[in-house]
Amino acid sequence: MAKDLIRKQVEHVAELAHIGLTEKEIEKFREQLSAILDFVSKLEEVNTAKTKALSQTTGLKNVFRQDIVKPSFTQEQALMNAPDQYKGYFRTKKVF
Amino acid sequence: MDLSDLTIKQALQSLKEKKFSTRELVLANFERIEKFDQDISAFLTVCKESALKEADEADKLIARGKAAGSLTGIPYSAKDVFSVKGVKTTASSKILENYIAPYDATSIKKLKEAGAILIGKTNHDPFGFGSSTENSDFKITKNPWNKNKVPGGSSGGSAAAVASGMGIFSLAEDTGGSIRQPACFCGVTGIKVTYGRVSRFGVIAYGSSLDTIGVITKTVEDAAILLKEIGGRDENDATTLNEPVPDYLKTIDQSIKNLRIGIPKEYFTKGINKEVEALIKEAIKEFEKLGAKIEPVSLPYTKYAIPAYYLSGISEVSANLARYDGIRFGYSQKDAKDLKSLYFESRAKGFGPEVKRRIMLGTYALSAGYYDAFYKKAQQVRNLIKQDFDKVFEKVDILIAPVSPFPAFDIGEKAQDPLQMWLADIFTVTINPAGIPGLAIPCGFTSDNLPIGLQLIGPRLSEPILFKAGHAFQKITDWHKSKPNLK
Numbered sequence: 374m375a376k377d378l379i380r381k382q383v384e385h386v387a388e389l390a391h392i393g394l395t396e397k398e399i400e401k402f403r404e405q406l407s408a409i410l411d412f413v414s415k416l417e418e419v420n421t422a423k424t425k426a427l428s429q430t431t432g433l434k435n436v437f438r439q440d441i442v443k444p445s446f447t448q449e450q451a452l453m454n455a456p457d458q459y460k461g462y463f464r465t466k467k468v469f
Numbered sequence: 470m471d472l473s474d475l476t477i478k479q480a481l482q483s484l485k486e487k488k489f490s491t492r493e494l495v496l497a498n499f500e501r502i503e504k505f506d507q508d509i510s511a512f513l514t515v516c517k518e519s520a521l522k523e524a525d526e527a528d529k530l531i532a533r534g535k536a537a538g539s540l541t542g543i544p545y546s547a548k549d550v551f552s553v554k555g556v557k558t559t560a561s562s563k564i565l566e567n568y569i570a571p572y573d574a575t576s577i578k579k580l581k582e583a584g585a586i587l588i589g590k591t592n593h594d595p596f597g598f599g600s601s602t603e604n605s606d607f608k609i610t611k612n613p614w615n616k617n618k619v620p621g622g623s624s625g626g627s628a629a630a631v632a633s634g635m636g637i638f639s640l641a642e643d644t645g646g647s648i649r650q651p652a653c654f655c656g657v658t659g660i661k662v663t664y665g666r667v668s669r670f671g672v673i674a675y676g677s678s679l680d681t682i683g684v685i686t687k688t689v690e691d692a693a694i695l696l697k698e699i700g701g702r703d704e705n706d707a708t709t710l711n712e713p714v715p716d717y718l719k720t721i722d723q724s725i726k727n728l729r730i731g732i733p734k735e736y737f738t739k740g741i742n743k744e745v746e747a748l749i750k751e752a753i754k755e756f757e758k759l760g761a762k763i764e765p766v767s768l769p770y771t772k773y774a775i776p777a778y779y780l781s782g783i784s785e786v787s788a789n790l791a792r793y794d795g796i797r798f799g800y801s802q803k804d805a806k807d808l809k810s811l812y813f814e815s816r817a818k819g820f821g822p823e824v825k826r827r828i829m830l831g832t833y834a835l836s837a838g839y840y841d842a843f844y845k846k847a848q849q850v851r852n853l854i855k856q857d858f859d860k861v862f863e864k865v866d867i868l869i870a871p872v873s874p875f876p877a878f879d880i881g882e883k884a885q886d887p888l889q890m891w892l893a894d895i896f897t898v899t900i901n902p903a904g905i906p907g908l909a910i911p912c913g914f915t916s917d918n919l920p921i922g923l924q925l926i927g928p929r930l931s932e933p934i935l936f937k938a939g940h941a942f943q944k945i946t947d948w949h950k951s952k953p954n955l956k
Contacts, residue, residue, distance in 0.1 A: 383829070390787060390832040391794075391809075392825055393817035406830060408888050413776035416846050419853065426848035427855060429678050429708070430904025430929070431665045436707040450571040456801030465796050466808045 378407045472497035473634030474952065477543055477691040480637060484531060484542045491527040491542035491586070495520055498544045498588055501634045505955045508616065510608045511630040513549050514557050515589040520544065523586045530584075538584025540698060545580065546636040548627050549590040550597065552671040553577050556587075560673045561605040562595035564793050564800045564819030574671025575706065576640055576682050576699045583698045588636050591626030595824050596790070597647050597675040599623050600893040603884045604823045611880070612654060613953040614919055618877035621651030627685045628655035632953055638686045638695060644675045645778055646872075646897025648683045649909035649924055653872035656911045656920030656951060658939070659685045660692045663929050664904035665710040667696070668703030676785035677708075679778070679901040688949055689910060689939035693717035696932060712930060720933045721940045726760030728938060731865035735771035736896055742875040748913035748921045749871050752942070756869065759941050766865060768857040771899055773850050778898035779891060780834055780847035787831030793819060826887060855903040862928040867938060869923055871896055872909045876919035900926055908935040911948040920951070 383403045387394045394402065448461050457464040472494050475483070480494060499517055506512050527542040536542070549559050552570035559565045573581065580587075594604040602610045602625030610625045612618040613633045620629040627639035628651035641648045643661035652659030660683045667682040674680060682699065686692045700714040732753065737746060757763055795801035795815030802814035820828070834843035861868070874895060883889045900907050905928055912923045925935045943949050 382833075386829045386833045386836070389836060390828050391791075391812040391816055392820065392828065393813035394825075398822075398825075402826065402829065405826060405887055406833070409779075409826075409830060409891070410833075412888055413780055413843070413847075416773060416776050416780075416850055417842075419770075419773055419846075419850055421846060421849035421853070424849040424852050426845055427852035427902075428848050429664075430855065430902075431708055431710060433665070433708060433710075438704050446571060453571055454568055454798035456795060456799075463796055466805055466811045468808045 378403050378410065471634070473501045475637060476687045477540070477637050477694055478688070480543060487531070491524040491531065492521065494542060495524040495544045495586060495588065498634065498636055502589070505633055506635060508611065509613055509629050509633055510610045511591050511626040511633065511635060512546070512589045513559060513561065513592050513607055513626070516556060516587055520586050520588045527584060527586070536584065538582065540580065541584030543585045544588045544636050545585050545638045545640060546589050546591050546627060546630045547577065547587060547640040548593050548624050548642055550593070550642055550673040551577050551640055553587060553590070556590065558590070558673070559607070560596050561593050561607060562819065562821065562824060563606040566800065568798055572671060575668035575703045577671065579699050580640065591624070591630050591639060593626055593647070594623035595821055596673065596786070597623040597642060597644050598823045598827055600646070600650060600890050601878070601883065602626060602651070603880065604821060606821050609880060612877045613955060614656060615877065615917070617879055618919065619654065619880055621654030621877060623647040624685065625651045628652050628657055628659070631655070631657045631685050631687060633955060634952070638684050638691055641683060641685050642672060643681050643683055643901070644679045644782060645901050646894045648685060649872050649897050649907055649922070650894065652685050652909045653922030654877040654920065656948070656953070657685055657687060658689055658692055658911070658949060659683065659909045660696065660932070661900065661907045662696065662700070662932060663710070663906045665708050666700050666930070666932070668701070668706040668709050670703055670705035674789040676782040677789060678785060679782055681901070689908065689936055689943050690718070690721060692908070693721050693936040693940070715933055717933055717936050721936050723937050724760065725756070725938050725941045728761045728867065728934070729865040730756055730761045730763050731766035731861055731868045732763060733766050733768045733771070733861070733868055733870055735768050736870040740874055741871065744915045745871055745873070745875060745921050749869070749923050752912040752923050753869055755942060755945060756938070759945065764865060766861050766868070768861060768899070770850065770853045770857045774854055774899040774902070775891060775895060777847045777850040777854060778902050780843050781851055781902060783827045783831035784834050784844045785831070786827045787835060790824070790828050795819070823887065851902040854899065858903045858905060858928070866927065867931065867934055868926040870926060872922040872924045873897070876915050876921055896924070905929055906932050906935060908939045910939050910942060911951070912946070913948055914951070
């Protein structure tokens with residue numbers, strides 16, 4: 374496991390996570406994330422060759438419900454927190 | 470009688486006997502907020518107008534003998550991750566600073582139907598990310614027992630509010646200790662329920678496979694009353710359990726004679742504060758006096774709980790917080806030149822440093838080439854941690870452990886070192902990956918007069934036993950009755 378991140382890795386992760394970082398933040402996060410990754414690498418010590426991954430604890434599978442149409446948000450409610458809207462639609466910036 | 474000191478049980482009884490009105494009770498709690506919250510800073514939003522209106526309606530119902538709700542007239546607060554229709558719900562993050570929830574969380578809806586009255590929303594670490602409430606983008610909550618100390622976190626505002634007599638209880642959320650640790654630091658009671666016992670619908674997500682909804686209260690009995698109200702299957706949360714919710718009060722007074730209590734040796738390591746250790750050991754003797762059988766046990770994977778918990782949690786964070794895109798709700802960068810810049814700039818300005826750290830670490834743990842080494846490995850260790858508990862619960866009924874290795878620490882002490890802050894959760898994060906419940910109760914004070922708590926941990930759906938044991942302890946001790954002397 375790469376424990377000491379390089380700047381490029383921090384920039385790559387920020388790119389994947391869609392977070393803009395300042396120069397100062399890149400350096401600060403490089404140090405902090407490296408220290409944390411080093412710490413969590415402790416898990417390498419554990420032999421998990423025969424252990425299944427556990428992602429939930431309820432044992433529930435395929436929970437279904439009746440597909441009944443019920444009142445939902447009105448257009449007004451759905452848009453009430455929209456930073457920008459146009460004729461009942463969410464308005465976004467141009468893609469390109 | 471100081472009305473802000475009452476428990477739910479006492480308040481319900483007195484309201485029924487018309488010793489005072491709901492309005493008087495609600496006003497007594499607001500009086501505390503108005504007098505002390507400038508300083509304590511537990512609340513982000515106060516709902517006085519709506520609360521007084523609801524109080525007057527409750528009084529009318531009580532006068533006509535028609536108070537049908539089991540919590541009619543009880544004033545409470547909710548951590549600011551709970552959606553309340555028409556009320557600001559910020560997750561203590563700038564990205565949701567002006568967000569108004571368009572609907573009620575299921576737990577809020579159930580409390581409303583039972584007649585409880587929301588008096589305000591409390592401060593916490595943003596999205597639940599932290600152990601001191603210092604990460605909040607809005608304010609730093611102080612510990613009512615010592616204002617230089619943190620109240621714990623992430624639900625620090627909720628615990629400080631209950632300890633200060635600002636609301637009789639607080640609705641909160643626990644992903645890795647966020648109910649238990651602040652309850653411990655503020656000398657109040659807190660229940661982290663079995664995963665799936667209470668609906669998460671309408672609660673702003675942290676780690677969806679770990680998040681649980683619970684309460685911070687003045688007594689175990691009050692927690693038992695509330696869990697009956699908020700628990701149960703919810704069509705809007707597919708992870709809620711089908712098992713019926715028992716009437717916890719029916720069994721709460723039962724004897725705990727011959728209850729087998731395990732003491733996990735991994736929770737009494739070198740790093741633990743001497744006073745904490747001594748107080749927990751004193752408390753164990755009290756349980757022995759009550760007839761419980763104490764025996765040493767071992768949970769060998771405990772030392773891997775922090776990395777396994779955090780890797781699972783942050784991976785889920787990176788997915789859950791992808792929704793903050795600056796388009797449908799939340800902070801949006803006005804002058805962004807295109808869609809991609811809108812995402813990057815809105816998230817850069819809206820999220821604070823701890824939120825960015827967790828999203829980036831989670832993104833890294835899930836990214837190509839690292840998934841097996843980090844995320845999958847953590848899920849495998851998670852299984853081993855769960856198996857540890859499964860094995861130990863074949864031998865004993867419940868466990869006793871400290872909630873935190875130390876009492877409340879100084880404001881600023883750990884704020885600059887994110888890893889040190891993570892390590893503060895060493896005894897609480899263990900149970901969330903296993904989905905099992907834990908009840909934190911006060912068990913004494915340090916020589917500096919800071920509260921200390923212990924936690925009772927049991928297998929899935931063992932809340933009736935935890936309540937019974939916790940209540941038995943509170944019947945023979947007075948720690949939970951101590952109040953901070955606010956000035």
